[in-house]
Amino acid sequence: MSETYDVVIIGGGPGGYNCAIRAGQLGLKTACIESRGKLGGTCLNVGCIPSKALLHASQMYASAQNDFASMGIKVGKLELDLAQMMSQKEEAVDGLTKGVEFLLKKNKVDYIKGFGKIAGKGKVEVTGLDGKKQTLDAKNIVIATGSEPTGLPGIEVDEERVVTNTGALSLTSVPKRLILIGAGVIGLEMGSVWARLGSEVTVVEYLDRILPPADAEVAKEAQKVFKKQGLDFRLGMKVTGVEKLKSKLKLTMEPAKGGDSETLDADVVILAVGRKAYTEGLGLENIGVTPDKRGVIQPVDGHFKVADGVWAVGDCIPGPMLAHKAEDDGAAVAELIAGKAGHVDYNLVPSVVYTNPEIAWVGKNEEELKAAGVEYVKGKFPFMANSRARTNHETVGFVKILAEKGTDKILGAHMIGVGVGEMIAEICVAMEFGAASEDVARTSHAHPTLSEAVRQAAMGVEGWTMQM
Template identity: 85%
Template sequence: MAETYDVVIIGGGPGGYNCAIRAGQLGLKVACIESRGTLGGTCLNVGCIPSKALLHASELFATAQNDFAGMGIKTGKLELDLDQMMAQKTEAVNGLTKGIEFLFKKNKVDYVKGRGKILGKGKVEVTGEDGKTQTLDTKNIVIATGSEPANLPGIEIDEERVVTNTGALSMTSVPKRLILIGAGVIGLEMGSVWARLGSEVTVVEYLDRIMPGADNEIAKEAQKVLKKQGLNFRLGMKVTGVEKLKSKLKLSMEPASGGETEVLDADAVIVAIGRKPYTEGLGLESVGVTTDKRGVVQVTDGHFKAADGVWAVGDCIHGPMLAHKAEDDGVAVAELIAGKAGHVDYNLVPSVVYTKPEMAWVGKTEEQLKEEGVEYVKGKFPFMANSRARTNHETEGFVKILADKKTDRILGAHMIGVGVGEMIAELCVAMEFGAASEDIARTSHAHPTMSEAVRQAAMAVEGWTMQM
């Protein structure tokens, strides 16, 4: 008779593999099921990691083209080797997926390749690539199947000319004319990559602004900067179809408020309108688990528990669809199963957009605070007045800190600038401890560093900024 697992996890992405490793560290008997053939989920295979590899490489290419001469560096003719750029991306991905397999072995996690389906309480069926099935008995089931790209009705994805983020990371040539549907994180990052490599990029967005969810002041600054980099924005436009011709694509769109149809020619189209939970065909009904119309698993405890002995994490449940949020979910669930405390504060999960300059934020936006009727004070500091930014020729952007008017407790932080994806962690820690803006303002920061802008923004909350 097969031994019963303490935990069987369906999905080997950030939520699933972190849950598995933490459960193993806590002495639980764990199995993690993954159908992709490699661990890491969308993030590691066709999302966060490969996109950052291309963003970094394309940024270096653009910097060499546009900025070296001004810093006194002469170069010969630059050439793009797209095949090698893609190869180094793949090398990074492969190394990291192997690293997760090593951690599974180290923490005695059973890695089961195949597609998982819940058969009933405590039973998960796994179908391998060869079609053979096996059933795992377990005390707890964790749903960690992540999400998949959302699509627009009537648009056929072929991952060659009309692509999602998957195809956008594997193009074999630079499209002359590229259209992005969606001005969110994926759209702006992919648009940045291909614009740097030579594409004429047009971003079509249904809303009248880019980056929904970001603080509006950050979004406006980002649009201004990205426009200077060559991205053309068509906001308030509804895409109605993409016609595939032999030599080109024809994208039809009309004003979201109604109006005449307009047609744009393109060589490639990236559909980046968001993601939806991947929860169909998992046998959820066999254990009484329900989803909403988008496929989001409904939890019974307000956090992770979907049914007796069934848990859900990451993109499958409410909260920001971010890899690090899924990681925290996975760890929290493993600890709850082991009888420990487990909790994630979604208000303190940072968001980062890896364009140049980067955007990063945590906590409440100004728009949210106004809507909630919260009285706040704003402190803002531009990178143009930061010594290190000036010497590095990286002066675009600013840091903004929002604090409660009465208590000075930090309610939100919003940044746009080079390296702010790293700087946001300071605010996350501060907010986790309930810090006031004055706590950061009176904390010494090394000089000259970009992070001094964070301290200066905190000083600005009470009006005593020291630098320019």
């Protein structure tokens, strides 16, 4: 008989490999199954990591084109080497996937390449990449299979001309005309990359605003900035189809509230209308579990347990579909299995859009607080008045902090500006400890730094901003 594992994890993405590493650290006999053939999941292979490599490289290219001369830096003829840009992206991905594999080995986790399926209570059937099957016995099974792009009726994805984030990260040439369906995080990041590299980008969005989860004031400011960067927005439009012609694509759309249809021509269309949990074919019916129409599994304990001895993390359960949320889920589940405390506060999971400028937020936004009838006070500070931002010529955006009226407890923070993806962590820590805005306002920040804008916004809650 085969040896029984304490934990068998299906999926080697951020949720899965963090769960595996933590379980190994806690002395649990652990196996991690991954069907991709490489660890890291969507995030590391075709999501967070490669997109950031292209965002960084494309921003350097755009800066050399548009900003260097004004700072006294003269360059010769500037050329784009797209093949090399893609190559350095792959080098980063390859190094990180090997790093994850090393960490599993270091923590004595068995890494099994194949497709895992729950065959019954305590049983996981694995179909290897070579087609051979084996069954693992497990005291605990963790579902960490992540998510996949959501499709739209009338649109056939081929990952060459009509692409998801996967194809958008591997285009072999810069499309002259690019249409982006969806004005969410993934879409705006991909649109930014290709706009910087020379594409004419049109963003088609069903809603009447961009970035639906973001604070409305931040989203409005972001749209102004992106428009200046060359993105053309068609809001309140429903895409009804994409026709593939020999020399071009023809996208058909109509007003979401009704009206005459229109067509747009494109060389490439990126479909970025959201994601759905990847839970099909996992044998959930064998343990009496039925996911919802988006593939999401509802935990029976309100946290991570979905059946006796079966847990789920990351995109497979409710909560923000973010890699760092999955990481936290994975570690928490490993700790719960080991008999320790494990918990994740989803209200304190930050969101970041890695455009230029970046957009970041945590906690409640103004619209949510108003809808809930919560009285709050707002402090806001523009980067235009920040010394470091002025010297860096990066003055777009602001920091806004929302605190509960009466108690001054921080309820949320919303930022748009260069580097705010790093700055949001300060507010996450403050909120984790139940801090008041005054706590941040009275914490010394080095001068001159961009992070002073966070302190000044906190000062602004009680009306004692010190800078311009």
